Every structure is written in structure tokens, then in C-alpha cells.
Amino acid sequence: MLKLSEIWSAACHSQDFTMTRVEFMTVRFRWLAALLMLGIPAWSLIDWLTLDAALHAFLLKARMTTFLALSPLIPFSFFIDYRLGRMRVALFYLMGVMLAFALACMVALGNPAELQVGYTAFPYLMISLFAVFPLTLMMGLLISLLIFVSLLGGRCLLLGQPLFGMETLNQLWLLGMFTLAAAWVQCGQLNMLLRLYRESTTDELTGMMNRRLLMKKISQLCEEEGCEGWTLMLIDLDRFKRVNDEFGHLAGDAVLHTVATTLAEQLEQAQVLGRYGGEEFVILLRHEGGREEARRLAERLRLSVEARQVKSPTTETLIEVTVSIGVAMGRKGDSAQSLIGRADESLYQAKIDGRNCVVVEPPPASVPMAG
Template identity: 30%
Template sequence: MISLVGGWLLWRLRPAAIAYVLVVQAVALALVVLVLLTSRSPLSHELVTFAMLAVTAGTVIVITSVSINVRRQIRRNPWTMHIAYLAAGILTLPPNLLVLLLLGPSLHGVLDGRPALHRWLFTTAATTIATLSARSVIGWEEPRWGPVLFVLAGAVLLLVRACLVAFGIRLRNPDAARQDVLGEPIDVLLGIVAASLGGLLAVAVSSEPSSALLAGPPLVLLDLASQLPQWRRSAQRDGKTGLANAAHWERLARSELDRAQSRAQPVSLLLLDLDHFKRVNDEIGHLAGDTVLAAVAMMLRSSVRRDDVVGRFGGEEFVVLLPGTEAEVACTVADRIRRSTAALSVPTRDTHGEHRELKDLTVSIGVATTFRFGYDLTDLLVAADAALLAAKSAGRNAVTLAS
């Protein structure tokens, strides 16, 4: 399970993240070896139970992977589906067969053809540690059954993996958004549903192993449900920057403006445009341009508050809504963004594959406030756009307040 560095982009991570990934994978590998060397030989009925669980899980994995590939969609981590049959395995199988059941997540990685293999191996290692931890709390050789232990095993399975993965994400990107680190509320709910399904499946296969086959359709539905946040975010987020796209940003902005108007609170709007961005695309390449956009988006998220609404309007234009902010503070925020942009150093490659370090990026920013233009979003955008044009005309790399 230990990632090879070459070609897997592992070397691009922060040193602390590289060390953490390797440690987690080494611990998982050591646990697997220990289990295989020390576990007793499985009994015949345990082999049958394993076969039924493995056939069901494998069939669902193949069907869902083929479906995703045929539709050319991007899959979110199918962890929710794996919870169900792994939870059943924790409750019914000896540790050595449970380890073999962990080949399911690895099979998903192969079928989905994930480009960052070190990430997939890391999450598989985290899954391995979480699964074996859950087994240890209910009895290593012979699991003890009972409602309390069912809940405890499910909680350990979910929490250990969540903590391992969240810590890795935070090390890789300290500025990552909270939902990127902890997941969304629906992820937690689906995890609980999956663990509960795994407990019911364990009860069923303990009396009749072939009943595992009946779990196929619910597992497929679980996988579809786990993709809902991805599909929703795809409709709401800009693919190159991860920020809200224009349509979603407008919905959020109008809602914030309505709330602020009802409370008589000020709101400011920043409209940003990267200066001479066309040169980057024309002289270095569009992939380099995409890298710059992603770097600017990350800088923007770290330069404003969590409740501020940041979006990409298309091309090299970004927009930020600042609730509860008057003109003076908004101009201070805009100038901080302007200076942060000028300080950016973006590593990328040109069209010849040669390494380039893009510096001297600048941005022009127009600022409009509700104090001057009211709470209508269109009016604010028009005013901010006029101020942006004034900043461009003044020589760029400037902040202008609409008046």
C-alpha cells in the first residue's frame, strides 16, 4: 500500500503531508501483514459468508464503475457504499477474511482509473485502519453482538476514517474549506445509513449467507445517493477554481442582500479582473492560465471571511460580496487582495513542458456599496463594473470605489 513517489504527484505535497501519507500507509500495511500471519484458518460457513459478501460487493462495484465511466462523470469517493458491506464483514468474518474484503475499495480505484493514485491508496489505507479498529472494539477473534456494540463499531468505523482523512487533507492544504475537510452534512447522514444497513446485512447473512445478494440494489442506491453532493456542486461550482459559478453566486448574493436589507445592514461588492491575463494564455498556454485562476481563487478564499460570498464570473473576472461591510473596510479588503495578488508566485509549465514561475500578476478592483447604490444586485454590479473600468483606465493594479 505504500505509494511510489515517481509519477504519482506525491512529491508535490507538503513535506508534513508526504510523511503523514507514508506513515498511514505503512501502519495499514503492517496491520494487514499481522492479521494474515496471526489469524486462524476460517471455518467453512465463514468462507461461504465471505463469498456471498464479496460477490455482492464486487458486482455492485463493477456495475457502478461502468455506469460512471459510460456517462463520463466524475465519481465522488464511493466510501458510503463500502461502509455497508465492510460493517457486515466486521460483524461476521474472521480478521483474515475481513482483510480480503478490503480489496473492494482497491478494486474501485482500479476501475475508476484515478489519476492521483497516492490519494486513492491513502484513503484505502485509512479505510483499512478504521475497519480493523472497529473490529477490535467488538472482539478480535469472536465478535460480540449487541445493540450497543453495533453502534460502537459503526461509530469507530466512521470516525477513525474521517479523522485520518481530514487530518491528511488539512496537512495537504491548510487553507482548505471546512466542507472539503469534514465533508457535507449529507455525507455524515449517508454514512450512518450505510453503517445501519451493514448491521442489518450482518444479521441476515449470519442465518442465511445467500441473503447478502439481496443487498445489491440498496448498495447501488447508496452509491447513487453519495454522488448527489457531487452533482449538486458540479451545477453550483466553477470547474477550474472551485468557487461558486456565476448563477450560483447570484442566488447566494441576492439572498444575502435581502437579509441585509431586512436588518438595515451595509453590504459591499468587489468586482475583480486580472490584468493582462490574455498574455498568460497566449504566451504560456491555457493550462498555465487555469493554474493561475486556481491560485487566485485560493488566495481570495484566504483573504476574506468565511461568510463572504466569493465567485467566478467567467474568464478572468471574480466577484466578492462582503455582508456587514461599509465602504472603508471594503476598500481595505480590496487593497489587501490587490497586494496578495501581486505577491503570488504560481508554478506551472508552458506549452513546451518547461517549468515556469509566474510572478508580477496584478488585479484591478471595482468596489460598490449598498449605502450608495441600494440593495439591488444588478445596480451594485453595474456600479462595481464602472469602478473597475475606472481602475483599468487609471493604469491597472488599482482599487476604485464607485461613487
């Protein structure tokens, strides 16, 4: 179930979800910038038909200046590169350009009561345009607030209208209604993205990250930081098939859930834990204490699983569970596949050694020096 904090701010979103959301927003941002670059100059035809020549000339310059100001946004969108900070810069730049255009139109056209419908509706259009993005509630309200302050301040300072006059209050009321509608749509999109993301990256049985997200995270770490700083543990439940055969699949599910909970209790928040597939789990953590520290942690995990018996949901029988653990230490040039492959070799050796044990891969053979 979603929390209000997840809708209010991006602070509690995972890095991977943030990257997914920014990718989704980037595509929409690119299309919106292209639409505005086409639509704003195209409206000059309406100005030519309805306004006098001098006013049309001024607004045409304002429209072409706005077009030029928007033109860097499309190439910039290809450099957002999943970065939330860059996405925010792009959004606020877009908003700033549109506000500048709105204020220029306000100065040129004067009394809002005599404006064309296209100009009087412009503030509401701006708020509505940002509804195409799955923004957090805080970001959506902040953008709307800046539009409020800029446009109402412009009416007061540039047109000399009273700040709390009836006409201004009417516009404020309408802007508030559009803001609520836009915020509803933005939060609805964010809610949808969060749900779809969790369904595609979370293991339904254990609640931990699934293989897809696990492999993506390991690959990213190896590409960005290098695998040599990390230790990978591959954990396999011993004789799990026999549990399913003797006690049923419900008991097998209970065993998997209990083992996942037990492993998570022994790990720190920064350490990565995920279900690799079937009865296998993967843990990724920093080297820190080297091989011996990794062995001690793996032994602690093994003993904690062994000490926790699982009650069968159908027969109330207590099921004893043990695990075998293979440990591989990341090396320079490792990929996610090679690191997991060496951990799998260590796990295979643990099975040969009788199961319910830990095997850490030996250090790489040193290259003999030439005599």
C-alpha cells in the first residue's frame, strides 16, 4: 500500500524508481517542448487576423523569442540521462520561459477584460501542461505557486490592478481549481508508476527485489564503481525439493518467506538482498574486512537460518531448514555475470562438501615474476 510520503516527495523513492520516472518524464518533456515550439509561433496567425499591425508585430517578436528560448530544450532532453536534478532544471526553465512570454503578453495587451480567449486562458493552460508529468505533490504545488505569484504579481505591478480586487480573486479561484485538478492527475500518474514499478521489480512471495532488479543493480554497480569493491554471496536452500514433496508447496512458500526474513534481519540497509530465482538468494555488500569478514558474515547468516525452524501451515510440523552459501570477491574487470558465476562455483563446492556450509572462493593465483 502506498504511503502519503511517497506521493508528497521523491526523497523516499529508490534510486532505480527515480531513474524509471525520469525516463518516463523525459519522453513527455521532449514532446511537450516540441508542441510548444510549434504552437506558440503558429498562434501568430490568429494575432494577425484579430490585432492591429503594431501589436501583432510586438507579439510576433515575443513569440519568436520564446521559440528560440525553447529550442535548446529538445537537445538538452537527451542529456538528462535519468538525473532527477537535470529534469527539475529542465522543467523550471520551461516554466520560466513560458512565464516570461505570459508577462510580455500582459504588458502588450493591457486590460485583461479585452484580451482574446487564448490569452486569458494562458495561465490555466500552463498549469494544465504540467499535469502530463508524474510529479510529486510537493513539486506540482511548487510549480503552481510560482505561476500564481508571477502572474498575480504581474497584474498588480505591470497593470496596476489591486492585488485583492474582485477580478484578481476570481482568477485566483480558477487557478486554485486548475491546480487541484492538475495535482490530482499528477499524483494519479505517480501512483500508477509506483504500482507498476513494484509489480515488475518485487518478488511477490518474499517482498524483496526480484531477479530483474537484482541483476540491473549489480550490473550498474559493476559499471559505475567496479566490481572489485564488492562481495557477492549466492545462497541456496538445501534439499528444498524434498520440503515441497513432503510438506506441500504452501510449506515451501512459508520456508522461502521465513528464510528471506531471516536474511534481511541480519543485514544492514545498504547491503543488497534479492531473490535470484527458485530457492536461491543473492546478497551484495562491500568488501570492507576482506575474505575472513565475508566468511564470518556468511556463517552468521547460515547459523541464523539453521536456528529458525518453520512451522508447516498445513500440518503444524516444524521444518528444519539449512542453506549452503557460495562467496565470490569482486575483481577488476568483473561483470555481474562473471561475479555470479564464480559465486555459483563456490556454492557448487559447498554442495559437494555436504551442504549447510560456506565456501569462499580462493584468492586468484598470483602471476609468477619473470626471472
